[in-house]
Amino acid sequence: MTNPWWQSAVVYQIYPRSFQDSNGDGIGDLPGITQRLNYVKRLGADVIWLNPIYRSPGVDNGYDISDYYDINPEFGTMADFDQLLATAHEKGLKIMMDIVVNHSSNQNKWFKESAKSRDNAYSDYYIWRDPVDGHAPNNWGGFFGGSVWEYVESRQQYYLHSFAVEQPDLNWENPKLRQSVYDMMNFWVNKGVDGFRLDVINLISKPASFADGQPNDGEPYADIGPIIANGPRLNEYLQEMNKQVFAGHDLITVGETPNATVSDAQRLAGLNEHELNMVFEFEHMGLDGNPNPQLGKWNDQPVKLVDLKQSMTKWQNGLHGTAWNSLYWNNHDQPRIVSRFGDERPAYRQRSAKMLATLLHFLQGTPYVYEGEELGMTNAHFTKLSDYQDLESINAYHHFVDEEGVLSADTMLRYLANCSRDNARTPMQWNGALNAGFSNAKPWLPVNPNHNHINAEAAQVTPNSTFSYYQHLIKLRHQLPVITTGKYQLLLADDTSVYAYTRQTDDQTLLVICNFTPETQTRHFEQLPADARLLISNYDDDHGDTLRAYEAKVYYY
Template sequence: MKKTWWKESVVYQIYPRSFKDTTGNGIGDIHGIIEKLDHIKSLGVDVIWLCPVYESPNDDNGYDISHYRKISDDFGGQEAFDELLEKTHQKGLKLVMDLVANHTSDEHYWFTESKKSKSNPYRDYYIWKDGQNDGPPNNWESFFNGSTWEYDSTTDQYYLHYFTKKQPDLNWENPKVRKEIFDVVEYWFKKGVDGFRMDVISLISKPDGYPNSEHEKFQETIINYYANGPKIHQYLHEMNQEVLSKYDIMTVGEGPGIDLANGPLYVDASREELNMVFHFDHMFIDCGVGGKYDPIPIDFKTFKTVFNNWDKALKNKGWGSIFLGSHDFSRMVSRFGNDQEYRKPSAKLLATLLLTLRGTVYVYQGDEIGMTNVAYDSIEDYNDVETLNAWKAAEEEGQDMEEFLHIVHIQSRDNARTPMQWSSDANAGFTEGIPWLKTNPNHKNINVATQENDPNSILNYYRDMIAFRKANKTFVYGDYECLDLDNPSIYAYRRWDKANEFLVLHNFSDKKIHWGYDLNEDNYKVLKSNMAQGQQANFELEAWQTKILKRI
């Protein structure tokens, strides 16, 4: 297996709007990131992934870009970004940006021109269709509720938008569009950026004929219509050949609709497309027929099986991304752990899981201190467009809105977007003004300052575990085998190479368990545990205890 820096890296994801505000306007900014570079460096991570900081009307908080080469003044402008890039590199860190190439803002110059007339030179930069039977061209539903088609009276046609109506999809069939995007990528590489996370890149190739969806479950519509279009691999290979292959950078594609059958194609090195992808098999694990806001309980065996299957699929060709949280999902300790009685041990357990699996590891801001979901009293306190659209749809359907608010508490993307909790001070030390999104009230107890000098804190556990992974490359490149898959509470696996063999045990339950498996406990020595009780019988686990054992 070829060894490279991006395989060995741990990536720290920053949602700039919520990270640190230095101006007092309540919005995080680039100077705030610069101010906290020492915190990021202290974790032992290698790469910062920055969510979009480009010029944008912020209909979807920066994922609606109106200028690809301009840094938004909201975040400090180009000068601030240049300073961040320089200081990041000075500290031995790399900087990866977000590439949003499936769609632009409807305020982008290309689109304002495109909608002027059918003969405009930019018309074919987007996807325009005639309606059918006094309605949209087909029955496709947007990721954010409602039709994917928006009528424009100027030319009596509809344009496609997989997300909000202010995010029209680009027409990648048009070679001029591809050249525009490749030029943008080249522009940032020449400035010294170290790679791109490519937003919903699996959606850029549209299906032939734009047929109606025949699926009730939205997730199946994504897989069968929106994702993995007929020319997706042609486009990605072309991007690789034209730009990506010319630089020592990393690429990770966000892949809604990517599955075990087609996922490996994106990352097979011989195909020359992307380095790795984010699949969502484990992140959509609680989505019911109605999607995210129709949640079902997480099945633990399925959770384990997802990691097993993807490791197997990418074992010989390609590379994986290991993550449990991001700006698009609930806080990982609230979702996969126990954020009440066992918040601290379960946050450490999840950190151990991330850092002992094969693949590049991604840590989302705030997870290193065990930040949790927030439960605002009113929908008025929420900002996320996906949440607000889901609320509106639920109201129109006559749902019990008190019950739906409880679902919002669990599922809203704003759970991950509450301001970073730096201290117990007002607004968690995030801003001296009024934060754009209310801080979580538990910042009084959960914050960086409180954990900084506590040797048993979640923060210092992350630092220790990241250092441990780096000192033991077996966890990066070594083989993987899941043990006792049917166990309803224990996730157990081996990691090994020619030099070492490790056994990793996680107790995903509120009860003490002795793992009775056909291995001799005397052959193992405990190296790491998330609890002081780590030295009792090797296979005995307290509630939410994790152990890393070495075969002796």
């Protein structure tokens, strides 16, 4: 049986606002992406994932969609999208759209109509509840802080918004709403798009009871995430979506699934479940969160390698043969991986970037490369709140510093510099010129000052660059079936400095060894046969049992 094409593919994620500005307004756009398609093709990726490009007020950078059938004018026109899609296909590149159907914008026609009364065609497209004793229906708290309930006088009811107040949750209990979603998705399928990334898709099925939750100590609200994730009708809805949209098309589909467990993923991305191809899980992205649960992800301490190994291994073994995983270090919501799990100091930046890439790309699953990751781009290191655009970061600062007073301004700014989403959203670094070649106008978000030496132009002509290393990794994934199908086995489980594992089929074995430290390590691997060959390494030679600073090497036998 032939494996599905997406199992050996590599996806390149583009954040349109930050990729390439073609019209001089400081904001990336669709014609800019079209201009840069040769770069993605040169890297070797198979699929481009576009963050949302639909019409939107931009409260949450496009994840608040006001018109699912139109393009955000900041990014261009539908004709520009059609040109991008056609040009990508001519070059053998596929396009995966980012769709948000847990919630919409409050500027969406559906919500504007729904808010007018309790008895119109759209009245049940959203989740409305009556006040309880003159107050919000329960104590649920949103992902961006505060209550998830907002009162609307015209209906004398509250609506649910898991995220910003401008992002009302859609009511998936309503079959008419579901059909409207499927019709909209089929509009894009009929245009020729090659798949979907489904934003927070495992939040669409809300629990039967809207009872109060249990807040963390000192917090007024209960965290909505665990309350609504993986709800009772989720699999039913996704099977219906598969039947109505995906079936009969050779699409790539990935669901963003916060709070999902391995068993959840076995259903959502089960090889025989007829739901999604794969999921984005978040466990490894939460390992460096603050030990104080009140502070959530806001922290500046490094991840413990043993914890990382345990998490990655759980997902590798748990999904092998039953479901499919997505592999990622970076995306538009995560800080730059070389600053987070690697070492951005000049002497180690490229070595550690290549080491982290090696570890990820030899795992089982479909790898995702986020724009600039292949260059070893780093965090932005903003120093003042006014540098930030990210709603989550700004809200967190005001909450913890101004309202609660649990953190000093200096501490919170240090945490933002470490893990704000804007670290990933600074403009793509094309060259060392003004604004990094991204725009000839002031960019919407400041460019990282290190673009004069970390940029795509230099990387493509520099031997042994991080870019060329990613090219090599992607070629190997396309060439070696063991990377797609091999069984994973962790080695040195308790080692605090070295991550090593094997991938094995009946006739092929890979041994992957990664030193996570700047210190020299010595590790002996008895199972390495004499005829094993070094397949790839971030050093030019092999010192055997000695592992130099951030050394990564893969043996094939």
